[in-house]
Amino acid sequence: MGNAMRELDVSKIARAVRHMCISANCNVPAGSIAALERALETEESSVGKEVLARILENHRIAREECLAACQDTGVALVFVELGQDVKLVGGELYDAINKGVREGYADGYLRKSVVTDPVFERVNTGDNTPAFIYVDIVPGRDVKITVAAKGGGAENMSGLRMLTPAAGVEGVKQFVIEQVAKAGPNPCPPIVVGVGIGGTFDRVALLAKKALLRPVGSHNSHPMYSKLEAELLEEINKLGIGPQGFGGRTTALGVNIEFAPCHIASLPVAVNLNCHVGPHESVTL
Amino acid sequence: MAKRINTPLTDDVVRTLKAGDNVLISGVIYTARDAAHKRLVALIEKGEELPMDVRGQVIYYVGPCPAKPGMAIGSAGPTTSGRMDPYAPILMENGLKGMIGKGRRSEAVRDAMVKHNAVYMAAIGGAGALLSKCVKAAELVAYEDLGPEAIRKLTVEDFPVVVVNDAHGNDLYEQGVKEYRKE
Numbered sequence: 001m002g003n004a005m006r007e008l009d010v011s012k013i014a015r016a017v018r019h020m021c022i023s024a025n026c027n028v029p030a031g032s033i034a035a036l037e038r039a040l041e042t043e044e045s046s047v048g049k050e051v052l053a054r055i056l057e058n059h060r061i062a063r064e065e066c067l068a069a070c071q072d073t074g075v076a077l078v079f080v081e082l083g084q085d086v087k088l089v090g091g092e093l094y095d096a097i098n099k100g101v102r103e104g105y106a107d108g109y110l111r112k113s114v115v116t117d118p119v120f121e122r123v124n125t126g127d128n129t130p131a132f133i134y135v136d137i138v139p140g141r142d143v144k145i146t147v148a149a150k151g152g153g154a155e156n157m158s159g160l161r162m163l164t165p166a167a168g169v170e171g172v173k174q175f176v177i178e179q180v181a182k183a184g185p186n187p188c189p190p191i192v193v194g195v196g197i198g199g200t201f202d203r204v205a206l207l208a209k210k211a212l213l214r215p216v217g218s219h220n221s222h223p224m225y226s227k228l229e230a231e232l233l234e235e236i237n238k239l240g241i242g243p244q245g246f247g248g249r250t251t252a253l254g255v256n257i258e259f260a261p262c263h264i265a266s267l268p269v270a271v272n273l274n275c276h277v278g279p280h281e282s283v284t285l
Numbered sequence: 286m287a288k289r290i291n292t293p294l295t296d297d298v299v300r301t302l303k304a305g306d307n308v309l310i311s312g313v314i315y316t317a318r319d320a321a322h323k324r325l326v327a328l329i330e331k332g333e334e335l336p337m338d339v340r341g342q343v344i345y346y347v348g349p350c351p352a353k354p355g356m357a358i359g360s361a362g363p364t365t366s367g368r369m370d371p372y373a374p375i376l377m378e379n380g381l382k383g384m385i386g387k388g389r390r391s392e393a394v395r396d397a398m399v400k401h402n403a404v405y406m407a408a409i410g411g412a413g414a415l416l417s418k419c420v421k422a423a424e425l426v427a428y429e430d431l432g433p434e435a436i437r438k439l440t441v442e443d444f445p446v447v448v449v450n451d452a453h454g455n456d457l458y459e460q461g462v463k464e465y466r467k468e
Contacts, residue, residue: 045465047305047447051409054445058415068360071350071413071433109359111350111433122320124432153365153388153410185458186365186388188410240466244387244409246305246447247461277411 005087006141008285010096013080013088013145016283017100017131020147021076022108024279025068028059031215032192032278035253039190039243048248052190055243055276066108070188070277072151073110076101076131079148079213083140094133102127113152134206146213148280154191154273157183160205163267172197172269173232179271180236180252185245188275192216193236193255196270197225198262208272211256213280220257229255287445293341294382294404302404302448304455309443310406314343314385316437318364321428322372329375336427336436340380347385348433349423350413358423358439362413363387366405370394377401385446389458399454406446407457419444 033056040052062069078097082088090096105112105128114129115122138144159179163171176195183191196207219226232255242248253276262268290298292312302308315337317325328335346366350359366386373384374397382403387410390398398405408416422440429435449457 045461047307047461050307054409054412054415058409058412061418062360062414065414067353067414067417068350069414070411071348071360071362072364073350073360109351109353111348111359113348113433124434126432156365184389184462185407186367188387238467240462240464242461242465244407244447245389245458245461246407247457247463247465249465275411 005085007087007089008143009090010088010093011090012285013093013143014096014100016145016285017078017097017147018104018107020145020281020283021101021104021110021149022066024147024281025073025108025110025149026062026066028062028069028277029215029280031217032253032276033059035216036190036276039250039253043243043248043250045242045246045248047246048243048250051243051246052250068110069279070151070275071111072113072153073105074149074151074279075114076128077148077150077209078131078133079146080133080135081138081144082135083142084137085141086143097131097133098129101129101131143285144282145285146280146282148213151275154187154275157187158270158272160201160268160270162201163269165265165267167267169228171267173235175269176232176271177235177239181239183273184241187273189241189245190243190250190253190276192274192278193232193252194272194274195232195255195257197257197259197268199260199268200262201268203260204268204270205272207258207260208270211258212272212274212278214256216254218256225257225259229257292343294343295341296402299382299402299404299452302451304448304451304457304460306448308406308446308448310343310446311442311444312440314345314439314441315426316347316349316439317344318346318348318434319368320431320434321436322369324428326372326375329379337438339376341382343383343385344376344381345385345439352423356417358417358420360413361417361420363408363410366390373397377403390450395450395454395456398450398452402452404448404452405450407449408446416444
């Protein structure tokens with residue numbers, strides 16, 4: 001029986017998605033809270049300190065009263081790592097995920113922020129669907145689901161550039177720092193900086209987004225990329241933007257890099273930003 | 286020490302506000318985002334009456350979460366103000382005195398603030414739960430079909446903001462970065 005498929009009813013996935021939509025929006029990740037507390041100690045600007053203290057108070061209220069930490073409860077990004085020995089039963093996966101999003105955003109008093117088409121009508125769909133769903137097939141019998149609520153303010157400050165290999169590490173650094181400087185106060189600093197390097201035009205943006213799913217304070221397992229994360233964080237915090245852009249030392253709480261192999265002619269780089277809330281949560285079913 | 290001000294804003298009060306000031310606002314403020322601004326400006330251009338008198342008023346760029354039972358409003362922090370830049374000068378021309386949001390304003394908006402004696406203040410982005418506690422009442426004014434983007438009249442008490450652009454041409458975002466930037 002070792003090779004038998006494990007059956008999983010998609011209603012369990014719907015319930016998990018519903019729960020995580022609410023929970024992620026009310027509970028700021030522990031890594032971010034720890035980084036904010038450290039920043040409160042080290043920040044030199046008095047206005048900056050006050051902002052950080054208020055942000056920490058906000059996150060406490062959100063957790064204790066199960067209120068959305070930010071009113072922009074985002075679009076729902078749902079990442080599924082589907083074990084190849086799992087057989088989904090009881091309905092369609094995408095329908096189940098959208099049901100979970102619909103119920104989570106209604107029951108959690110979360111804002112509905114999706115419009116039907118981007119240019120002409122822009123009518124709010126009213127239930128925050130469709131979710132933005134990514135499925136990866138992985139070995140095994142588990143299903144890991146991650147829900148990330150992505151707000152518009154930080155997302156709008158993202159960027160992508162196709163560098164040439166000659167640009168090298170200096171080119172990567174220059175682009176990331178330029179992007180953060182250009183964003184300035186808009187993405188609600190202190191921010192978390194997700195950087196994708198390598199892959200293709202489409203893949204590099206997804207890498208940057210996935211980098212934001214890693215906890216603040218974690219490091220890439222490759223020592224060179226881990227060092228690059230630390231160097232970028234130091235450079236970014238020299239920009240002076242500070243909490244909310246009012247000036248100060250704490251512009252970013254962390255820089256997370258994900259990389260992938262790429263074409264001999266290419267060096268794609270993408271920057272995706274999160275504010276200090278950055279809601280996301282995972283569960284394995 | 287924070288300055289306490291009440292809405293509607295008089296020209297004298299606006300003149301006393303300086304970039305970097307901590308301010309606590311009490312009184313009525315109106316919510317409006319992109320879609321509502323587009324409709325307001327279309328009405329002005331057609332010479333029609335607005336759903337509220339903007340003279341002396343403050344507009345808060347926010348799309349709140351739905352209120353839980355027993356609360357006036359859900360999470361209610363600021364949205365990025367730059368998206369309202371194309372509409373803000375004409376509202377100031379019609380008497381709007383204050384704007385609350387977060388993020389940079391365009392040169393045209395900053396110039397209009399000096400010309401019309403108006404002020405731009407930032408609330409803390411990502412502190413919607415905390416800010417919702419300062420909202421004592423919320424009432425729908427117009428455009429219910431826009432959902433979170435509808436215009437609402439909020440009654441606030443000691444709503445905390447920081448002055449970013451004052452009516453004298455100062456900009457806290459520029460000053461702050463200049464002070465803390467390291468080469």
